[in-house]
Amino acid sequence: NPGYDLSAGTYTADEAAQDGLRRITVADTAGMPAAFVRYGMQRGHFAAQGLSVDFKSSGGGTTVIPSLINGELDIAGSNVVSSMIAIDRGLPVKIIAPGTSAGVDASRDFSALLVTQGSPIRTVADLSGKRIAVNALQSVSDVIVAGLMARHGGDFASVTFVEMPFPDMLPAIERGNVDAGFLIEPFGTVGRSQGLREVVQPYAALQPGLQIGGYLAAAETVESEPEMVAAFKRAVRDTARDIARDPESFRAALPKISNLDAAMAARVRLNQWKPDNDRAGMESLAAIMLRIGYLKEPFDYRRAVVG
Amino acid sequence: MKDGRVIGRRAGLFLLQFVVPVALVAGFGLWSERADDFFFPPLSRIAADFADTWLFERVGTDLVPSLARMLAGYAISVVCGVALGVLFGMSRILRTATDPVIQFLRALPAPAMIPFAMLLFGTGDASKVFIVVLGTMWPILLNTLDGVRGVEEQQLDMARSFRVPATARLFHITLPAASPRIFAGMRTSLGIGIILMVVSEMVASRNGIGYFVLQSQRSFEISAMWGGVILLGLIGLALSWVFVRVENRVLRWHRGARGLLPEPATASGRTGLPRPTTQEVTRA
Amino acid sequence: MRQAVEDEGNALVVASDTAGPEAVAGPPGRRAGPRGAADLAIKLAGVLAVLVVLELCSRFGLLPRRWFPPVSEMYAELFRLAAQQPLWVEVGRTLRAWAVGIGLATLLAVPAGVALGSSAVAYRMSRIVIEFCRPIPSVALIPLAVLVYGTGLEMKVFLIAFATFWPLLFQTVYGVQDVDPVARDTARAYGLGAAARFWVITIPSAAPYIATGLRIASSIGLVLAVTSELVGGATGLGRAIVVAQSAGQITLMYALIITTGLLGWALNAVFAAVERKALRWHPAQRQEVAR
């Protein structure tokens, strides 16, 4: 298991040894997104595009963006909502490639809104006035909830979002510290197996196949190294297609390329990856964000996204 | 004439403390206006943001709850830290038995302990107070423990020979003798307390300065974040100002015994206890 | 202070050979043997008591077992981990940042503390800045630190040094103010210059405070090393905790947290041992020897 370490800190594929490859430094969130890049590396999709990837796992939007700007990272994964906020505030970064996406059908979506068995919450509209655990405020989860409530009824302003790490949500739901939790895999699976009830698969419910993640690069990099950016995009596209074609081998690889143990890897709902950016999805998210004040100006897709 | 000089010197000392801060602020102000760096916005913008936010819109919603949680945690720490420090300082067996556990607990990072705190105390204020306690108790405990162990033997022997009971020895000898160390620990903890107040508000919060700073960071409102940081600094200044005043009163004897008071009580011993001086004093 | 630097080399030699070889010889009749064994037993008893309580808490559901596994399972996981290299790699990453950060903070804070503790003017000039900067939480600085130093060792070292500077500084200031005036006058009477007094009087008098400060800083440094990895994305134990957490491996996560605690304990033991040697003259250590 070469290159593996506990902090999933750095991972350099064997191909780094080969000559003639462009070395790039990429970071992505620990867990499934990180597994995606490493799967692509394992399958040689990056090397095929002339890239040798030094992979780091990241600590989320607030730290990867400074790293992109100071040149420490070439490319970093983040979620589209945080990325759009950063771009809206004038940070010189651009979305260059799609990251994870919601499942096309709800049963294969990796997000889940969980409540206790006895909870009165049955639909999105029931969430009015309730406390929902999310892993980060001003991020994907609250935007998605806002979108769902706008569509299905309910008063978004009356919802209280409580920020906590995913693993802490399950006990918090069970003990009644929050009324519902907005989880992703593998915690959704864990929660369901522990008897929590799934109200909805929020990502897919808002829009099947909605793009959640995205790869960012500094505007300067996009400008000065278009070929590298294009090569990275192609590698992402090839990896996404590879996984879409044969999700089970990706699943089989999970215990090696992520921290999931084999039992869990066999059960989780897999994320989806799409070959291209989802302009419609991003624009609909942006509309919601503008409405609830997360964006200050209307989203300009052409300025924010490359390709 | 001599009085005039003394007053002049006092005024000089008083003004002196503003020289460096003013210079730094001016320097940063000038630099930041020109720097055009996203992460270091112009000082004028930070100031405007600060005024918008903290005068006095969010005082009630964020500042007060934060301070209340922090001070509650700090108070618990002082009480527990001193009590445990005295206990462990006086009993070799207890000290030895608890040492590994304490050293272990001390090294646990607060952010990693938040899940555990939430398990124990839920997501409310109690878990945040717990996080503050978990971080601020150790400097007080360690200093008290070392202070208690460093008490001059002769003083304890004296009290023992006069058959002063153990509790009285504790309150009249051990604690006063250890008080310079206890204050050192409390001073250290004060800063840590503010830091942990912020850390504890990173998770499961709906208000507080830490929450505000974190959300500003999240949404890349950098000048708002700086405003929050400045507020934290100001809180630190204010609390330490109060702290030093209390300390000067309580540790006056120590300053005097250490020859650090320029104005010891006068020889005539006129009235009551000597008046506490209002400035921290060190020997030039 | 300038003079202190000039005379430093010379002064160090003197200070060390007046206290050095003799100090090692020590008071007569000091034996560690039986007492050391008894201490060890007491310590083990203390640790065991806590472990048993925790174990029972989760076994009997006082703490929800699913979210707080029995400690025996955590330790089992830890032993499994300890047999493998990856754990030690993470420990190494964390410790390296810790060591550099603490070292840097000590080098900066102790001289600064001595200067502030012995000069009213210096203290006045800096106190507002100090009190202002001290409560600024490192977590708030993480994005800036990442911007300036990246997510590697430097960022961690910066955060650790920034956070541990303050306790060390204040402990030193308080220590310097606790110098016995008769001892200070003695040195002055014998014509010791400011630099010599610094090494011969001030440092030893303040040493108990500084030693406590170092032990406080040691654990704060460790906490910050881990926090900066947790939040800032640098590799090390903290990152491993996040990774374990994000994979839902609660037992692994707690095993890693325990590793942090054990590290803190081990580092403290080292500091305490050095302190016991170096401060044998101090009443706190004397009690353990004489009587």
Add this chain to the structure above:
Amino acid sequence: MLEVSRLRKVYGADPQAAPAIEEVSFEVADREFLCILGSSGCGKSTLLKCLSGLIPASSGEIRLNGEPVTGPPEDMAFVFQDYSRSLLPWMTVAGNVSFPLRYKGLSKREAQAATDEALDAVSLAGMHKRFPWQLSGGMQQRVAIARALAYRPKILLMDEPFASLDAQTRSGLEDLLLDIWRRFEVTVLFITHDIDEAVYLADRVLVLEAPAKVGLDVTVPLPRPRDQLTTKALPEFAELRGRLFSAIQGAPVAR
């Protein structure tokens, strides 16, 4: 009645180390005034601390009225040789003197009266509100003495209590001590280096030789009440003084 039998004291954990007290046996009757002489480092202070139960003896036995002494007995006062360290710097002079009284059961009022009286007796009236570190060495020593006197002990242990005092203050305090000793029926153990003082004060003088064993144990045949002028002019005084002087001269110096 204080009985000391085969007392031995070795500092530290190593029983092989040189003893501070080799082996001492003696008795002190109730209300006796015993002075202890001996060269520097011969173990006088150690002996006093053992007798007071402050430090444990390595072997041997100390009995007070038949009871073995394991800790400081009731109604005992101690004036330490290192007086400046035995004063509490965070208390005023009055606080230092009255501090033990409160735990003896005196009311605040009584404690204050006793404090005032004792401070008066050592010529420190008006110094109540000063702190110890604002006093001269001799004044500090007198505060320590006042504390012991105000306590009205039944046993008074004094370790070179007058060492830092001038001749006049000293003789005044000697007489004060004799007066208190007589009026309140105190047993006094008094260490001094001043042979005149020892002879003038004591019923009995013990000369210790290093490492503390009793070298000489003489009863002072001088009549009471004594008086600085007449007593010191007595031929017995001079004779005893000479004897003690040569006894100490002959004693080996402590190493």
Add this chain to the structure above:
Amino acid sequence: MLEVSRLRKVYGADPQAAPAIEEVSFEVADREFLCILGSSGCGKSTLLKCLSGLIPASSGEIRLNGEPVTGPPEDMAFVFQDYSRSLLPWMTVAGNVSFPLRYKGLSKREAQAATDEALDAVSLAGMHKRFPWQLSGGMQQRVAIARALAYRPKILLMDEPFASLDAQTRSGLEDLLLDIWRRFEVTVLFITHDIDEAVYLADRVLVLEAPAKVGLDVTVPLPRPRDQLTTKALPEFAELRGRLFSAIQGAPVAR
């Protein structure tokens, strides 16, 4: 030549407070041996500290060889009254004696030799490796004395240096001091409460009255070299002793 003119010292910042030294003027010739007597608390220690430049005078002037004294002059040694606190607890006995020597420029070897010699002289040979807190009071005082002697000062200030020593050790050290004073041409200022000692040692005796003003300034007419037996037997000795005694008796006690 040390000149003190109209020296006044008030502790604290309040100039209205009672002064520790009212107003003192006197001179000390080079190589003179001056003893200072005075009741407890009359300002002797304060005077010595002012002369040494350790604490600033409130007014008046101190000149050493014509230069005003603003800080501790070179080649001065000081034995403090509070000897136990002037020993550094983190240094061994040898370390305490030798540390000033190294800063005086002596090589390690020379410092060690001087330390050995001084410790020998005060009968503490073999105590090199002990720590001060493992010594008896008198031994600690002798360490402080050894430190001063090893330093080979030109000016030696001693504040009740022999207060905790037994008669024999004391007279031995008196003679040692006289010997060193003569051989190394030291100016000595020596505070004591022992009139015999003052007369025996001094060229001149100063009696201070509280709050320190010079009450008496007498030259000691005794021949040198002096000797414990013969000198003290001289009629002039007894006469001077009597004079000083009554001078001190007459002085008011410090309040």
